[in-house]
Amino acid sequence: MTTPVGASVVVVLADRKRLHQLHSQLAERQPPMVQLLAIGEGETAFADVARLNPAAARQRRQRSMARWLIPFGFFAGLTFTYMTDLDTFAFAGEWSQHLVGALLGMGSGWMGSFAAAASVSSEEDDRIRSLRNRLEEGSWLLLVETPFGVEMPWALLQQAKPRAVVRLDD
Numbered sequence: 001m002t003t004p005v006g007a008s009v010v011v012v013l014a015d016r017k018r019l020h021q022l023h024s025q026l027a028e029r030q031p032p033m034v035q036l037l038a039i040g041e042g043e044t045a046f047a048d049v050a051r052l053n054p055a056a057a058r059q060r061r062q063r064s065m066a067r068w069l070i071p072f073g074f075f076a077g078l079t080f081t082y083m084t085d086l087d088t089f090a091f092a093g094e095w096s097q098h099l100v101g102a103l104l105g106m107g108s109g110w111m112g113s114f115a116a117a118a119s120v121s122s123e124e125d126d127r128i129r130s131l132r133n134r135l136e137e138g139s140w141l142l143l144v145e146t147p148f149g150v151e152m153p154w155a156l157l158q159q160a161k162p163r164a165v166v167r168l169d170d
Contacts, residue, residue: 006034006148008051008168010131011157012139016040019140022160029156031147039141046135051143051168054125062117069109069116077105127166139163 013019019038026036035051037044050056081088081101089097135141146152157165 006146006150007152008035008143008145009152009157010039010052010166010168011142011144011160011162012131012134012164012166013142013160013162014139016042016140018160019043019142022142022157025156026142026144026153029153031150033144034147035143035145037143039143040135040139043140046132046141049143051145052128052131054128057125058117058120061120062113065116066110066113069113070106071109073109073112074102074106077108078102080105127168131166134164 011022013022019040023036023038026033037049039046039049039052046052078098078101081098087097089100092100131141144152144157
């Protein structure tokens with residue numbers, strides 16, 4: 001069972017020593033953090049962090065949209081073939097031509113889920129792009145996710161003198 005996430009932030013730090021100090025301080029806190037991940041050279045690679053991967057987010061959106069667009073397309077295709085009473089797929093027989101129309105509608109819903117997921121650009125994608133730029137400039141990142149209902153330890157984060165603290169969700 002996964003723990004629901006309360007707040008997610010990425011702390012941008014100037015050096016690796018501060019990164020490890022903050023990581024150990026946060027790891028000792030009770031209740032424990034849902035996720036505490038150091039990102040940078042010699043640590044976890046930026047591309048390996050699913051939470052900071054826009055392609056993974058787009059894939060989740062596509063799957064979510066496909067869950068309702070595919071059945072909708074099936075019924076829309078079926079309804080269209082019955083309403084228009086066209087014999088476009090007459091080779092399949094009277095009953096099967098409606099099924100062929102429904103399957104084509106289902107395929108259209110599947111293709112539409114890709115187009116819709118790719119067309120959405122979230123504000124979080126812009127934040128992630130800025131974090132990637134910070135990492136390329138030589139900074140270190142610490143992904144901190146608290147359990148639901150637990151306040152982010154802002155005072156502790158500020159004591160580490162971060163270059164920036166970026167909220168991933170509002």
